[in-house]
Amino acid sequence: MLGLELDAVLLARIQFAFTISFHIVFPAFTIGLASWLAVIEGLYLKTGEKRYEDIYRMWVKIFAVCFGMGVVSGVVMSYQFGTNWSVFSDKTGNVIGPLLGYEVLTAFFLEASFLGIMLFGWGRVSKKMHFVSTVIVAVGTLISAFWILSANSWMQTPQGFEIGDDGLLYPTNWIEIIFNPSFPYRFFHMVVAAYLTTAFVVGGVSAYYLWRGRHQKHARIMFAMAMMMAVFVAPVQLLIGHAHGENTMHYQPVKVAAMEGNWERGGNKPLYLFGIPNEETETTDYGVKVPNGASWVLTGQADGEIPGLKDVAKEDRPPVIWVFWSFRVMVGLGMAMILTGVCAAVLFFRKRLFTSRLFQLWCMAMTPSGFIALLAGWFVTEIGRQPYTAYGVIRTSESISPVAAEQVAISLILFIIVYTLIFGAGSYYILKLIGKGPSVKKDKGAYYGHTMEASVTKKLTTKDS
Amino acid sequence: MFDFSTWIDLPLIWGGLIATAVFLYVFLDGFDLGCGILFPFAPSDQCRNKIMNSIAPFWDGNETWLVLGGGGLFAAFPVAYAVLMPALYMPVILMLIGLIFRGVAFEFRFKTDGRDRRYWDIAFHGGSLLAAFMQGMILGNFVQGVTVEGRSFAGGALDWANGFAVVTGIAVIFGYALLGATWLIMKTDKQTQDWARKAARYVVFFVFIGMVIVSISMPFIDPRISDLWFSVPNIFFLLPIPLCTAIAFIMLWRDLHSARECRPFLLSIALFFLAYLGIGISLFPWIVPFSFTVWDAAAASTSQSLLLVGALVFLPIILIYTAYSYYIFRGKSDEHSHY
Numbered sequence: 001m002l003g004l005e006l007d008a009v010l011l012a013r014i015q016f017a018f019t020i021s022f023h024i025v026f027p028a029f030t031i032g033l034a035s036w037l038a039v040i041e042g043l044y045l046k047t048g049e050k051r052y053e054d055i056y057r058m059w060v061k062i063f064a065v066c067f068g069m070g071v072v073s074g075v076v077m078s079y080q081f082g083t084n085w086s087v088f089s090d091k092t093g094n095v096i097g098p099l100l101g102y103e104v105l106t107a108f109f110l111e112a113s114f115l116g117i118m119l120f121g122w123g124r125v126s127k128k129m130h131f132v133s134t135v136i137v138a139v140g141t142l143i144s145a146f147w148i149l150s151a152n153s154w155m156q157t158p159q160g161f162e163i164g165d166d167g168l169l170y171p172t173n174w175i176e177i178i179f180n181p182s183f184p185y186r187f188f189h190m191v192v193a194a195y196l197t198t199a200f201v202v203g204g205v206s207a208y209y210l211w212r213g214r215h216q217k218h219a220r221i222m223f224a225m226a227m228m229m230a231v232f233v234a235p236v237q238l239l240i241g242h243a244h245g246e247n248t249m250h251y252q253p254v255k256v257a258a259m260e261g262n263w264e265r266g267g268n269k270p271l272y273l274f275g276i277p278n279e280e281t282e283t284t285d286y287g288v289k290v291p292n293g294a295s296w297v298l299t300g301q302a303d304g305e306i307p308g309l310k311d312v313a314k315e316d317r318p319p320v321i322w323v324f325w326s327f328r329v330m331v332g333l334g335m336a337m338i339l340t341g342v343c344a345a346v347l348f349f350r351k352r353l354f355t356s357r358l359f360q361l362w363c364m365a366m367t368p369s370g371f372i373a374l375l376a377g378w379f380v381t382e383i384g385r386q387p388y389t390a391y392g393v394i395r396t397s398e399s400i401s402p403v404a405a406e407q408v409a410i411s412l413i414l415f416i417i418v419y420t421l422i423f424g425a426g427s428y429y430i431l432k433l434i435g436k437g438p439s440v441k442k443d444k445g446a447y448y449g450h451t452m453e454a455s456v457t458k459k460l461t462t463k464d465s
Numbered sequence: 466m467f468d469f470s471t472w473i474d475l476p477l478i479w480g481g482l483i484a485t486a487v488f489l490y491v492f493l494d495g496f497d498l499g500c501g502i503l504f505p506f507a508p509s510d511q512c513r514n515k516i517m518n519s520i521a522p523f524w525d526g527n528e529t530w531l532v533l534g535g536g537g538l539f540a541a542f543p544v545a546y547a548v549l550m551p552a553l554y555m556p557v558i559l560m561l562i563g564l565i566f567r568g569v570a571f572e573f574r575f576k577t578d579g580r581d582r583r584y585w586d587i588a589f590h591g592g593s594l595l596a597a598f599m600q601g602m603i604l605g606n607f608v609q610g611v612t613v614e615g616r617s618f619a620g621g622a623l624d625w626a627n628g629f630a631v632v633t634g635i636a637v638i639f640g641y642a643l644l645g646a647t648w649l650i651m652k653t654d655k656q657t658q659d660w661a662r663k664a665a666r667y668v669v670f671f672v673f674i675g676m677v678i679v680s681i682s683m684p685f686i687d688p689r690i691s692d693l694w695f696s697v698p699n700i701f702f703l704l705p706i707p708l709c710t711a712i713a714f715i716m717l718w719r720d721l722h723s724a725r726e727c728r729p730f731l732l733s734i735a736l737f738f739l740a741y742l743g744i745g746i747s748l749f750p751w752i753v754p755f756s757f758t759v760w761d762a763a764a765a766s767t768s769q770s771l772l773l774v775g776a777l778v779f780l781p782i783i784l785i786y787t788a789y790s791y792y793i794f795r796g797k798s799d800e801h802s803h804y
C-alpha cells in the first residue's frame with residue numbers, strides 16, 4: 001500500500017517534470033524570438049531594407065511552429081495542477097490561483113489574438129499595424145513570464161499569507177505575494193535566459209549559412225545581432241545569476257548548500273569544479289576544488305560562512321547530486337557563452353568576425369546551449385526546492401491528487417509518446433525551414449495571394465485587360 | 466487588502482463569470498472543432514484548405530477561453546477544481562491530447578505538402594473528434610455529480626466511463642459539427658458552401674435527437690432537477706426555454722434549405738445557448754453537482770475580489786480586440802496557403 005502511494009507521487013512528479021520541461025523549451029525560445037522579430041520588423045519599417053523583411057518572414061514561420069507547440073503544451077500545464085496536484089491546488093488556490101488568472105487575462109488572450117494578425121495579417125492590416133501586432137505579441141510573452149514566474153517564485157519563497165484553521169492558505173498582502181523575495185531575480189534571470197537562448201539559435205543558424213557560403217547578406221545581419229547579445233548580455237546573466245544565488249542563500253540555504261555540495265556550515269569552503277556528492281557518507285567525493293572559492297563567491301570573503309546540508313534533517317534535503325550537477329551544467333554553459341562573446345569581440349576588431357571558420361563551427365556547436373542551460377537552471381531551482389512544493393509550507397508528498405498510480409502511469413506514457421511524436425515532427429519542420437533559409441525570391445504571389453491588396457490589384461488588372 | 470464581499474455576492478458573480486467563459490469557449494472552439502470533425506468529409510482538397518484557412522487565425526484565441534475556464538475555476542473555486550480534475554482525470558488528459566494534435570496540425574500542415582499533409586489532416590480530424598467527445602463526456606459526468614469525501618474526490622478510477630456520458634459525448638460531437646457546418650456556410654462559398662449546407666442538414670437531425678435524449682434524462686439524474694422543472698409555478702417560467710429551442714430548430718431547418726448565409730450560424734449558437742441555459746438552471750447553484758455549491762467552494766473573498774478587478778478591466782478589452790481580429794479576417798476564406 002505504502003509502496004503504491006509512493007509510486008503515485010513519483011509518477012506525478014515525473015509527469016510534471018516531463019511536461020513542464022517540454023513546455024518551457026518553447027516559451028523560452030518564443031519569448032526571445034518575439035522580441036527579436038519586433039526589432040527586425042522595426043528595422044525594416046525604418047530602413048525599408050528588403051533583407052530585414054526576408055529575415056522576418058523566415059523566422060516568423062519557425063516562430064509559428066514553436067508558438068503552436070508552446071500553446072498546446074501550456075494548456076496541458078494549466079490543467080495539471082488540478083489533475084495531479086489537487087491537494088496543493090486546494091490549499092494554495094487562494095494565493096496562486098489569482099496570479100494564474102491574471103496571466104490568462106493579461107497575456108494569453110493578447111498573444112493569441114495578435115498572433116493571428118502577425119501570421120495571417122500581412123496586407124490585411126497596414127504595415128504599421130502589423131508591426132504593432134508583433135510588438136504586442138512580444139510584450140504578451142513578457143507579461144506571461146511575469147505572472148507565471150511570480151507564481152513559481154512564491155512557491156520558492158512564500159510570504160504574504162496566513163494558514164487558516166482549515167489548513168488552507170489565505171492571502172494577507174498581495175504585494176508581498178506577487179513581489180516575493182526571489183521574484184525579481186528569477187524574472188530577470190529567466191527573461192535574459194530566453195534572450196540568450198534565442199540569440200544562440202540565431203547565431204548557430206547564421207554561422208551555418210556563413211560556413212556553407214549561403215545567404216551571406218542575410219546571415220551577416222543575423223550573426224552580428226546574435227554576437228552582440230553574446231558580448232553584452234551573457235556577462236549580464238552572470239551578474240544576475242550571482243545576485244540570484246546570494247538571494248537564495250538567504251531564503252533557501254539548503255538549496256545553496258546542495259548547489260555547492262557543502263555539508264558542514266562554516267567558512268573557508270571550497271568551490272567544487274568537479275565532485276560527486278554522496279548522501280550516504282555525507283561528503284563530496286573526488287573533489288577538484290578551488291580553495292575558499294564557494295565562501296568567496298557567495299559572501300565576498302575567503303572565510304565567509306556558507307550553509308551546509310547537515311543544517312537540516314536528512315528528510316528535509318533535496319536530491320543533492322541533481323542540484324549539484326545541473327548547477328554546474330548551467331554555469332558552465334553560461335561561461336561558454338561569455339567566452340563566445342569575448343571571441344566575437346576579438347575577431348570583430350581583427351575584422352575576421354564573418355570569416356573565421358573555426359568560430360563558425362564553435363557557434364554551430366553552441367546552438368542548443370541556451371536550451372540546455374535553461375533546463376539545467378530549472379532543475380536546480382525545482383529539485384533544490386524539494387521535498388516541498390511551497391517551500392517550508394507544503395510537502396510534495398502532501399500535494400498529490402487522490403488518483404490511482406495506474407492512471408498516472410497511463411497518462412505519463414501517453415504524454416511521452418505524444419510529445420516525442422510532436423517534438424520529432426516539429427524539429428523536422430524547423431530544420432527544413434532552416435535548410436531553406438530566407439527566401440529572396442519575389443514570392444509575393446504566394447504570400448500576399450489571399451490578401452485584400454492582392455485581390456484589389458487582381459481585380460484592377462483583370463478589368464484593364 | 467480590499468474585499469468586496471460586504472457589498473456583493475462574490476461567489477455568485479464568479480459562478481456567472483465562469484459559466485460565461487465556458488459558454489464562450491463552447492461556441493467559439495465548438496465551431497473550429499466542428500470544422501475539424503467535418504474536415505475529411507469535404508469533397509476536395511481545395512475545400513479542406515478553405516476550411517483550414519477560415520479558422521487558422523482564430524483557433525488559438527478560441528482555445529484560450531478554455532484556459533480561462535480552468536484557470537478561473539482554480540482561482541475562484543479551488544476546491545471545485547481540486548475535486549473535478551482528479552475525478553475527470555482520464556477524460557481531461559485525453560481531451561488535452563486531442564487538443565494537442567488539433568493545434569499542431571495547423572502549423573505543421575501549412576509547412577508540408579503531399580503525403581505528409583495527409584498525416585496532419587488525420588491528426589486534425591482525430592484530435593478534434595477526440596477533444597469534442599471528451600468534452601461531452603466531461604459534461605455528462607459533471608451533471609451526474611462526482612463522489613466526494615471531505616474536500617477530495619473519493620470515487621473510482623473508471624467512474625467517468627458510463628453510458629450517459631457516452632451519449633453526451635456523441636451529442637457534443639454532432640453539436641460541434643453543426644456549429645462548424647453553419648460557420649462554413651457563412652465563411653465559404655461555391656462548392657464548399659454547398660457541401661457545408663448539406664452537412665448541416667444531415668447533422669442537425671442528430672443534434673435534435675441528442676438534445677431530446679439528454680433533456681429527457683436530465684430530470685432522472687436527481688429529484689431536485691425534476692422538482693425544479695415540473696413544480697407548478699416554475700414550469701411556466703421555464704417553458705420558454707424548450708419553446709424557443711423548438712422555434713430555433715424549425716427556423717434553422719428552413720434556413721438550411723434557403724440561401725441564407727449568416728443566420729444558420731447564429732441560430733446554431735442560439736441552440737447551444739438554450740441547451741446551456743437549461744443545464745445551468747438545472748444545476749444551479751452547484752459547482753460540483755450535489756456536493757459543493759458556489760458558496761461552499763468559493764475561494765477567499767480577497768482572492769475573488771482581486772481577480773474580479775482584473776476580469777472587469779480586462780474582459781471588455783479582450784472582447785474588443787477579439788472582435789477586431791474577427792473583423793480583420795472578415796469575408797470569405799480562400800484556399801491559398803498563407804505563409
Ligand code: HDD
Nearest residue numbers: 027067070071074075077078108112141144145148529532
Ligand atoms: C517564463 C515563461 C513561462 C513559464 C515558466 C511557463 N510558461 Fe506557459 N507560456 C509562456 C511562458 C511561460 C508563453 C511565452 O507565454 C507561452 C509560450 C507559447 C505561448 O503561446 O505562450 C505560454 C503558453 C502557455 C499556455 C497557452 C496559452 C494560450 O492558450 O495561448 C498555457 C495555458 C500556459 N502556458 C500555462 C503555463 C503553466 C500552468 C505553467 C507552469 C506550471 C507555465 N505555463 C510555465
Ligand code: HEM
Nearest residue numbers: 013016017020021024148151152378379382383386389396
Ligand atoms: C518552466 C520551467 C520549469 C521547469 C523546467 C520545472 C521543472 C520541474 C521539475 C524538474 C520538477 C520535479 C522536481 C522533482 O520531482 O524533484 C518540478 C516540480 C514542480 N514544479 Fe516546476 N518547473 C518549472 C516551472 C514551474 C512553475 C512556473 C511552476 C508553478 C507555477 C512549477 C511548479 C511545480 C510543481 C507544483 C511541481 C511538483 C511538485 C514537485 O515535484 O516539486 N514549476 N518542476
Ligand code: HEM
Nearest residue numbers: 186189193238241242245248331334370373374377378381
Ligand atoms: C553565468 C552564470 C550563471 C549563474 C551564476 C547562474 C545562477 C543561477 C542560480 C543561483 C539559480 C538558482 C536560483 C534558485 O533557484 O534559487 C539559477 C537558476 C536558473 N538559471 Fe542560471 N545562472 C547562470 C547562467 C545561466 C544561463 C546561461 C542560463 C540560460 C540561458 C540560465 C538559466 C537559468 C534558469 C532558467 C533558472 C531557473 C529559474 C530561476 O530560478 O531563475 N542561467 N541560476
